[in-house]
Amino acid sequence: MHNFPRPTTATVSSARTPVPGTCPECGAESLARYRVMSEGGWWLVVKCGQCLHSVSREPGPLLGAFVPLGAP
């Protein structure tokens, strides 16, 4: 049986990579690339941290953060 450690942070979150540029919707300079789970599976998105507008959206890894033991 697996024995996972208890989380050490209050919430879980995906690491966000800052992306240069401004949001075409609200003009804020807070774009970031990260992974989201949405209808259709995992997506790699570039979103505005202010208004959450998706600047780009492309299919992400099929299983998200999970990497099967047999994966290369």
Next chain:
Amino acid sequence: MGRTLFSVDVGGTFTDVVMVRDGDIHVTKVPSNAAATHLPVIEGARRLGVQDAAVFNHASTKGLNAVLTRSLPKIGFVTTQGHRDMLDAGRCMRPMDNQTDARWHRPFGDAARPLVRRYLRRGIHERILATGAVLIGLDEAQARAELEILKRCGIQGLAICLINSFVNPAHEQALLALAREVFGPGFPVSASFQVGPRAKEYARASTTVIDVMMKLIYDDYAHVLDSQLRAAGFAGNLNFADCTAALIPWRDAVSAPHRILFAGPAAGAAACRGLGAAIGDGNLIGCDVGGTSTDVTVLVNGAPFINDSFEIEHDLLVNTLSTEVASVGAGGGSIVSVSPSGDLRVGPQSAGATPGPACYGRGGTRPTVTDACLLMGILDPDGFADGQIRLDAAAAGAAFDSLECRMSQAERVRFAWKIAQNNIAEEISRCALRHGLDTRDFSLMAFGAAGPMLLAGVLELVKARRLIVPPHPGLFSAIGLLSTDFVYANSRSQYLMLMPDTGPQLEAIFGALEAQLRERLNLGDAAAEVTIRRSFDGRLAGQSWETPFINVDPAALKARGPAALTDEFHAEYARRNGVSFAQIPVQAVTWRVQMIVATEKLAWRALPAGTGKPTPIGQRTLRHLDAEEITAPVYQRAALGAGDTIAGPALIIEPLATTLIIPRQVARIGTVGEIVITEAP
């Protein structure tokens, strides 16, 4: 001498304009203009002469089409934090046909065509409990920051819907004030406590979103329409019809425009009720066969079924009283196609107004029901839509030939015509069965431009008592707008089990609603002419859905207390569903008060008696109706008198419609000019 009355029904293909002057009905049809909807209305008003009109009653599909095609303004939506995706989830109900289809998407969901994109839906830190108590106070700083973001995104309007605001609207009121500060006065904002303080947050939210969108769509339109009508010499009152075809002064209508979204189909039911009263027939099934669809309405004892909400698309709800109208994708413009398995199909896709059926010669290449009717000889190529459109039989034939199937052209045309009729008959039977009714007890009312040429065959299929083709069937819905009253309404939700000791609470609720309505309307001298109608939406204990619009008789309530309401609920439940559960207690959910101000209506005039056996003006060859070609006499409707009898097969033509009487049927002209078709004895 009566006043001059005007009405207009703006459809996707044509704008129908009706004028009643000195009791005579005058009509005209103007091609609709999607880019400038008001122009055909003004054109129709000028054609008939609007100068001396006392009223101009208006119904339109402009808003409905904007939602269906998603030609919508960009709006923001704010709600309680954690609930912004309710606009994506809806009521989590799948259509029965798609229960096991993994690829099905909710049509208004984020993966399809959302009304408000997700980043424009913002959560506000606050929470009010179902009791009305505040669990989390409104975080004004966070709310202001969210509104500022929406402002930077360039939204054109804002919808506010917080959880449980129908019990306690304090946070919505504060947000509304904040929105006025951030966006400035005059910015279109709809808050759910104003739009309709009803229980169940999803329907309340979708209604609020639709409301602010309709404000943006209808406000400019109504102002332009009013000013241009004034410029054309009109000095009367411009009214809009709501979803039950009740009239509202236009300024009131655009203040809560979600109520006028579905007015056109409701107007058809109002027209059926008006004509039914004139000819003494209250049990009617109205079939409005238009270009894209057939709208079916059932009237029992002269009353259509009224619902407390309607769906624009599957699960896309609008909370407002609305006439129950079922729609099936079978109309004159319904496209005939071949399925992958080789079946001939009719609809639900439609050629619409553009390009229209192939025979319109406007670029359409796919065959439609109208093309079939032309090839069958039912339609006159030179007399369609009062000669405004010349029909091209060669183009219609080529469109049918282009179908990839082994049938002959004659079989394709004949089967397409029959399938369209079967689709309509199926919907009629479904509507009747849903209410536990037998179609043999009802008369079919055929209207819409395509109704009179399609429904003679449907009469055979559904075994209704008779088929009635009203005068001016192509504009009958517009005529319905001259058959209704002004209705001002107020409602609120409050859950209450109807028990012997709840009488005082009922009086308090209704009294408060009436007082609010009187204050809002400031009726003055007109107060004496007002009829007040109280009603409630209730449910059997344990149900999660309501039976709407249960009438409350004040005298019965005073004499018998809440028992009068429960008895009325069980009677209405039986009328709607054909079954009653009188032993189960009743819970009231939403309370309603309506103030009805009677208006001058169209009075159907008796038609002078005819000769009994009218003379045809010619004859036409009907093809594909039977195995052999049939020669049918053609009659001019305007030349017919009351009591005239015509045996099928025959055609009765008028400028904007053609009535087909098939073999083994007989038509008799009724007292106000209606054509009554029955099986030949």
